[in-house]
Amino acid sequence: MSNKFKHVLVTGGTGYVGSLLVPQLLEQGYKVSVYDTMYFGDERLFPKSPQVKAIKGDIRDTDSLFEAMAGVDAVINLACISNDASFELDEKLSTTINLDAFEPMVIAAKKAGVKRFVYASSSSVYGVSESPDVTEDHPLVPLTLYNKYKGMCEPLLFKHQSKDFVCVVIRPATLCGYAPRQRLDLSVNILTNHAINAGKITVFGGSQKRPNLHVQDMCDLYKLLLTVDDAKIAGQTFNAGFQNLSIMEIAQIAKRVVQEEFAGKGEIPIVTTPTDDIRSYHVNSDKIQRMLGFKSYKSAWFMCHRIREAMSPDAKAGPLGGPGKTLESDETFVGGKAKNAHKNKPIPPKRPVFCGMKPTCTSHRGVRPTIFISFLPAQRFRSCNALRRRSNWPTRPWHSRKIA
Numbered sequence: 001m002s003n004k005f006k007h008v009l010v011t012g013g014t015g016y017v018g019s020l021l022v023p024q025l026l027e028q029g030y031k032v033s034v035y036d037t038m039y040f041g042d043e044r045l046f047p048k049s050p051q052v053k054a055i056k057g058d059i060r061d062t063d064s065l066f067e068a069m070a071g072v073d074a075v076i077n078l079a080c081i082s083n084d085a086s087f088e089l090d091e092k093l094s095t096t097i098n099l100d101a102f103e104p105m106v107i108a109a110k111k112a113g114v115k116r117f118v119y120a121s122s123s124s125v126y127g128v129s130e131s132p133d134v135t136e137d138h139p140l141v142p143l144t145l146y147n148k149y150k151g152m153c154e155p156l157l158f159k160h161q162s163k164d165f166v167c168v169v170i171r172p173a174t175l176c177g178y179a180p181r182q183r184l185d186l187s188v189n190i191l192t193n194h195a196i197n198a199g200k201i202t203v204f205g206g207s208q209k210r211p212n213l214h215v216q217d218m219c220d221l222y223k224l225l226l227t228v229d230d231a232k233i234a235g236q237t238f239n240a241g242f243q244n245l246s247i248m249e250i251a252q253i254a255k256r257v258v259q260e261e262f263a264g265k266g267e268i269p270i271v272t273t274p275t276d277d278i279r280s281y282h283v284n285s286d287k288i289q290r291m292l293g294f295k296s297y298k299s300a301w302f303m304c305h306r307i308r309e310a311m312s313p314d315a316k317a318g319p320l321g322g323p324g325k326t327l328e329s330d331e332t333f334v335g336g337k338a339k340n341a342h343k344n345k346p347i348p349p350k351r352p353v354f355c356g357m358k359p360t361c362t363s364h365r366g367v368r369p370t371i372f373i374s375f376l377p378a379q380r381f382r383s384c385n386a387l388r389r390r391s392n393w394p395t396r397p398w399h400s401r402k403i404a
Contacts, residue, residue, distance in 0.1 A: 002029075004227055005073035005116065009033040011059055011105075012079030014041035017120075019181035021076070021219040022046050028223065035059070035068050036079065041181045060101040062108050069112035076118045076222055077105070080150075083185055084277070087146040099149040103156045110165045117157065118225050123171045123211055123239060125151040126281040133284035136171070136237045143279060154237065161235045168225060168233040173211030173241030173283055175218055188212060191251050195258035195268050204275035206248035211241030211283040217296040224294055238288040242296035248272075 013022050013034030023046055025032050034043070034054045043054035057064045059079045069075070080098045081087045087094040109117055125148075126134050127141035142148040154169050161167040176188035184193050187210055194201045221240055225233065245253075248270075255268045289295045 005030070007031040007033070007072050008074045008076060008226065009035060009069055009072040009114075010076045010078060011035045011065075012077070014038050014043075014045055014054070014181060015078060015082070016179050016181050016183045017175065017215060017218055017222075018078055019045045020179040020215055021222055022052065024219055024223065026051055030226075033068055033072060035065060045180055059105055060096055062101075062104045065105060066108040066112055069109055069114060072109075072112060072114050074116040074118070074226055075109050075114050076120075076225075078120050080120075081146070084144045084146045085185070087144070091145060095145070095149070098146065099152060102153045103159075106157055106160050106167075110160055110162075115164065116166045116226070116230075117168075118222060119153065119157050119167070119169045121154055121169050121171045121237075122147065122150045123173050123241060123281065123283050124279055125171060126283070128278055129281045132282055134239070134281045135284045136239055136287055147279075158235055163230075166230045166234045168235075169237040170221065170225075171237065171239050171283075172218055172221075173213040173239075173285075175213055175215050177215040179215050187247060187250055188254070191247075191254040192258065195254050196262065199265060200268060201251045201255055201270045203247055203251045203270055203272045204277060206246065206251070206272050208247050208278060208280040209244055209282050210247060210250075210279070211239075211244045211281070211285075212250070213241050213296055217242070221288075221294055224292060228292055232291055236291070238292070239283050239285045240288055240294070240296075241283045241285050244282045 008025055008030050010018050010022060010025075010032060012018055013032075014036045018034065018036070019041060022032055022034055026047060026049055031051045032053070034046070034052065035057050036054070037058055038054070038056050042056075043052070046052050046054070055064075055068050057068065059065055081094040087098070106117060123134075124144075124146070125140045125142050126138055127143045127147065129138060129141070131138060140151040142151055157167045157169065174187050175183075176186050182189075184190050191201050191203070218240070251270050255270060259265065259268055285295075
């Protein structure tokens with residue numbers, strides 16, 4: 001079946017979502033242009049293909065962005081300063097990126113002949129709500145500038161909605177799960193990381209309700225939005241989430257998953273600490289299921305387990321792309337146990353993978369697995385030695401903690 005659109009531009013395409021989405025768009029036959037500053041990744045995240053073009057650029061450079069949009073049929077806008085902590089490092093700079101650059105980008109897209117514009121807003125625009133079900137009509141009560149600007153960009157987009165320029169807004173829940181350009185500042189991810197690498201889970205607050213959405217579900221939704229009829233999405237806003245859990249509930253799931261899979265770790269304590277982040281809301285995603293047929297089935301248990309697989313010292317590759325066991329996508333954490341757990345289906349090897357401290361890497365024998373976060377491109381290499389050669393790092397290993 002031929003695609004409704006031929007050429008898709010993804011802004012911020014070398015980030016967390018884009019690193020997973022772009023290869024899947026290529027597999028579906030789209031020509032893809034990626035427009036990104038490439039601070040955290042580059043074209044090496046994607047398969048070598050004449051169908052993908054990585055353009056290093058800043059969304060504030062409207063002229064360069066307009067040139068990149070030549071021949072583009074649809075835009076998926078992911079580019080932004082993507083969390084409150086990063087935003088607050090330089091609020092003036094962040095404002096120029098998350099707010100000031102947005103409408104000029106929309107105008108450039110319309111002028112370039114783009115037919116569909118998909119905007120990634122955020123469910124955090126709801127701030128704090130006692131409503132048992134926060135629907136798309138709920139008042140926006142943002143608590144930070146990041147949340148506020150996400151909400152302010154929505155009407156700026158719809159101002160340019162027309163028959164030939166279809167605009168749609170998605171308010172995704174907090175994303176989680178593994179992607180080639182991994183993020184560990186997200187609720188499920190960071191709590192699972194704490195359990196594995198720190199031996200304890202630190203919960204900030206704990207009572208806040210947060211909806212969650214697996215990053216693969218997010219990619220599936222973006223792919224769906226490229227296929228549906230204009231009439232179903234034109235000028236529409238959709239919540240996109242799955243489980244609404246408290247931070248403490250997520251921590252308890254992460255604890256159980258890691259304790260079951262790393263029996264030698266023993267009891268993993270959960271430590272609570274006060275927080276200024278009081279965002280709390282129970283998002284209702286019935287509209288997107290009713291109108292588009294989209295529904296996520298990936299539970300928090302599944303999300304924690306996939307992150308655990310990526311961090312496992314004895315996994316030959318797991319979800320990184322090589323052989324290794326994986327889980328079914330519709331597993332559900334029911335009554336404290338996983339439904340349909342451990343199908344042990346192998347994933348065929350596709351590409352070289354970052355060694356992830358595997359036993360087969362001689363540089364990693366006798367060391368504890370750790371999580372690596374840097375500003376280097378999130379490329380996957382066969383060994384840590386390759387990483388050091390590519391990045392001109394010193395020869396002393398960066399993972400020198402011995403196993404106790």
